[in-house]
Amino acid sequence: MNHAAVAxxxxxxxxxxxxxxxxxxxxxxxxxxxxxxxxxxAIAIVLVSSQEKRVRQIINAPPRSLKSFLVSVAWVxx
Numbered sequence: 157m158n159h160a161a162v163a164x165x166x167x168x169x170x171x172x173x174x175x176x177x178x179x180x181x182x183x184x185x186x187x188x189x190x191x192x193x194x195x196x197x198a199i200a201i202v203l204v205s206s207q208e209k210r211v212r213q214i215i216n217a218p219p220r221s222l223k224s225f226l227v228s229v230a231w232v233x234x
Contacts, residue, residue, distance in 0.1 A: 174200045177230035195221045
């Protein structure tokens with residue numbers, strides 16, 4: 157991969173939480189696939205919109221929909 161492509165990928169990962177979460181998931185769980193669903197996008201929107209604000213949110217999503225991974229792992233690292 158050339159330098160420009162690496163720089164472009166890194167810029168996307170720094171600005172897009174869902175893309176960052178997909179990359180982090182690939183590193184942490186290399187044998188599993190991350191299938192982006194509507195609930196992942198909704199959680200990412202809630203998290204990014206609450207950035208640098210003191211808010212309390214309740215996130216309801218189907219079981220095993222990566223809520224904990226997105227909030228406790230990807231968001232904190234992002």
